[in-house]
Amino acid sequence: MAFDWTYFWQSLLTPSPQFLNGLALTVVISVVAMALALVVGLLIALMGRSRFLPLRIFASLYIWVIRGTPLLVQLVIIYTGFAAAGLFRFEDVDLFGALIKGAVQAAIVGLMLNESAYISEIVRSGLESVDRGQNEAALSLGMTPLGAMRRIIVPQAIRVMVPPLGNSFNGLMKSTSILSIIGVAEMFQIGSTMSASTFKVFEIYIVVALYYLLLTTVWTLAQTGIENMLNAQAGLPRAEPVLKRLFGLRSRRAAAVAAPVLQPVDAA
């Protein structure tokens, strides 16, 4: 096997500026798309719970279409398809002195739409995981339905929502690798270009893989920190340790903590 170790270590430890730009773009697109997706996902989840049938229908259709079609196809339709049909073209824009490529905007929109459908389901099941009695207790104490939602339901639901949201963000970071299809110069795209010019195909893609691994590992650490903070606020035991989480060993306790219901102690 011809594996160029020198080239490998060099690319890994002293990556080229283009490669670092690609890495930065991957992170920025992921974070921005996720932030927007949280907002849209919450809106879709609220629509799904609305008293107005048309809103509920819209939410269901949205979730059905987005989750039922591949991200790759969605991206191509948004960027290439819309432009080809003369419907909409993503133009490069200048935002506070930074040039945002049309393809990058399309990437963010596409990932945001895709992610929001999944997030709305996470939000919905998070809200549903809170016992109905909590809402009734809040109402009986004189809270309005909105107040009960804000002060009682949401704080409890967030704890349940963070683990799946975090996992979803991990998935989102990895799926940025398909953005090369619409010509976004993110990390994978840069890697492909480098491999085409150097023919060090194996070495470069291993480096690319390791950088994705770095991103997802750092995020897992952050996510565990957030979960521990929320658990501490709720007076619950710590989330499962990072090592267990990264290497796929799931503890029984973590499963129990993920489904918090206030049970009378004597009934348990």
Added chain:
Amino acid sequence: MTLYTAPNTIDIEPIVRAVGVHKSFGDKHILTGVDLEVARGEVVVLVGPSGAGKTTFLRTLNRLEAIDAGEIAVRGERIGQRTNQRGRLVERSVRELAQQRAEIGFVFQHFNLFPNMTVLENIWHAPVHVKREPKATAVAYANELLARVGLAEKADVRPRSLSGGQQQRVAIARALAMRPALMLFDEPTSALDPEMVGEVLAVMRDLAAAGMTMIVVSHEMGFTREVADRVIVMDGGRIIESGYPDQVFTAPQHERTRQFLSKVL
């Protein structure tokens, strides 16, 4: 020191007046015309077979359940509804309804304490965020109430670390913190181990002695005999019998009451 200080004024209206209350879930007719008046300071115990509609009726009193027909007034005000200028019956705003509910304490079978808050915060949360009481005042009163239900040392723990009986006492304190004019209890001891029933009934006994108006769904016959001013028997979504506990328990008028009592006494 008591759990409740009755006001010095006199209510001319009954605190609760329910007239011809009907309620269906789908095509199941659950409440089939309930009439009830409860005066201030009265303790009314509601009994009846499972499925009689006791819980449903209690929930209509603070409009956790909307009614299909009839009217329910608490302290002379229709709950959740009002008449507009044209004399039509319309829904009250969510804010008005919330204000009405704030005056009615509700104690649930399964406590429904807020698990993400400490015991003390469970008690002061609504006074601060709903009634806008100054926090220091609310916390002081919460501590006082907690002491009176015998749990002063549990202020800073989470509800889930308490026994069922302790949780239910906290739930009563939480409801009292809003200084309600009326307390509703839905089988407050039926989810508890037998040895914890007594501690909760003791708190309710104190509350009754202090003059709180109480409507209690309960099958605790000893407690009822001792504390209730009136026993009401529900069956098939209506009140079939009502009277002094001794009268209803020893000489029931209705055949269904006799059948029911033979099972619980």
